[in-house]
Amino acid sequence: MTTIAPSEAITKATAAKAAGRRLAYASTDQKNEALHRIADALLADQAHLLEVNAGDVQRGQERGLSDSFVDRLALTPERIAGIAADTRQVATLEDPIGHIEEMRTRPNGLQIGRMRVPLGVIGAVYESRPNVTVDIAALCLKSGNATVLRSGSDAHATSSALAAIVMRSIEAAGLPAGIVQFIDSTDRDEVGAMLKAHEYIDLMIPRGGADLIRRVRDEATMPVVAGGIGVCHTYIDASADLEMARRIVVNAKTRRPSICNALDTVLVHAAIADQLLPELSRELGERGVLLHTDERARPLCGGADTLPVEPEDYDREWLSLDCSVRVVDSLDDALKHIEDHGSGHSEAIVTNSYAASRRFLAEADAAAVYVNASTQFTDGAQFGLGAEIGISTQKMHARGPMALRELTSYKWIIFGEGQTRPL
Secondary structure (H helix, E strand, C coil): CCCCCCCHHHHHHHHHHHHHHHHCCCCHHHHHHHHHHHHHHHHHCHHHHHHHHHHHHHHHHHCCCCHHHHHHHCCCHHHHHHHHHHHHHHHHCCCCCCCEEEEEECCCCCEEEEEEEECCEEEEEECCCCHHHHHHHHHHHHCCCEEEEEECHHHHHHHHHHHHHHHHHHHHCCCCCCCEEECCCCCHHHHHHHHCCCCCCCEEEEECCHHHHHHHHHHCCCCECCECCCCEEEEECCCCCHHHHHHHHHHHHHCCCCCCCCEEEEEEECCCHHHHHHHHHHHHHHCCCEEEECCCCHHHCCCCCEEECCHHHHHCCCCCCEEEEEEECCHHHHHHHHHHHCCCCEEEEECCCHHHHHHHHHHCCCCEEEECCCHHHCCCCCCCCCCCCEEECCCCCCCEEECCHHHEEEEEEEECCCCCCCC
C-alpha cells in the first residue's frame, strides 16, 4: 500500500494547533518580550531584508506587474521602521486574553460574565504585501492565537525572510516553537489544502485581490473574514470649505494610491463644482492623476488629463493614479451613488453642515465613515489598534480594521455558592 504524505499546509496547521494550546496560557510579559524582539530583529536585519526584497521587486518588474502592485510589494528602510514601530505598538496594547466583561448577578446569586479567549488557529492567505507577514503574526501572538501564513508567490522570498525573523524571535522569548507557521511551497494546491483544514484552522483571513477573496470565501470549510477591497468615495457637499476639500481629496488619492483605502471616486455637488474642480484638477494633474469624468465634470477639469468615465469605472478599485469624477445634484444623489457602487470599505463627506454630516454618518453603509478627513486613515495603527490583520467589509463578526479584540472569542464564566436548579 502506498502512503500519501500530507500536504505542507496540513502538516503545519496540525503543528500550529498543538503549539497554540500552549500559547493560550502564555503570560502577557512573555508575549510582549517576543514582540519587542521581533521589532529589534527587523531593524537589525534591515540590510538582508532589503536585499531579498530587491529580488522580489526585480522579478515583479520583469513579469510586467503594475506600478501599484510593485509598490505594495516593495520594502524601504522607512517601511521596515514602520513595521517595527507597529509591532512595538501592539506590545503596548492591553492584552485581551483573560479580560472579564459584563459580569452581573442574577436573582439567585449566580455571578455570570464573559472571559476573552483566543480563537485558536488563524489561517492567512495574502498576496503582494510582505509586511502582512509581521502584522498578522504580531496580532495573533498578542491575542494568543497560533497562525499559518501563506504568502503569494510575488512576495514569497521577502515574506519568508520576515517569517523567519518572527519565528526566531518568538522562540528566543521562550514561547512555544511552532505557534507561527509559514508555508514554504508556492503551489496553489497548498491554498486548497488550507481551506479544507477546518479541523486545525479556526478562522481564515484572505488579504489580496477580488479573485483570491472570492476563492477563499467559496472554498473555505471554516469561517472566513473577508474584505479589503475598497471602492472608496469622497463627497464634496455644497457647504464644504473648498480649500479643505481640495486637501482631503489630494491626500486621499495621491498619498499612497495603491492601498485599499485610497480614493476612487470624487462626487462633487453641482453648486460648487465650477469653483472646486478647476483648481482641484490642476493639482491632481500635477501629481500625475488621470481623471475619468462625467459630462458635467469634464469641462471644469482642464487642469488634468481626462477620459470620459465608463459605467464600469464607478465600480473600480483603481489602486493607481486614476480617479473617477461625477457631479451630483444633492446629498441624496451622492448617497445613492455610494449605495450602488460602494464596497463597504471607507466613505467620506466634506461639509460644514451638521445635518448633512449626521445623515452621511447614518446612511453611508461602510466599515469606516468620515466627516472632513481623508479615507487614508482607515488603518489599524491609525485607529490606535496597533497593526491590523485585515480590514473587514463584512458585518459579522468583525467590521473595519481587525486587531486584538476581533481575534478573540469568549467563554461564559459563572461563580456560584452552591446554587442548584429546582428538580
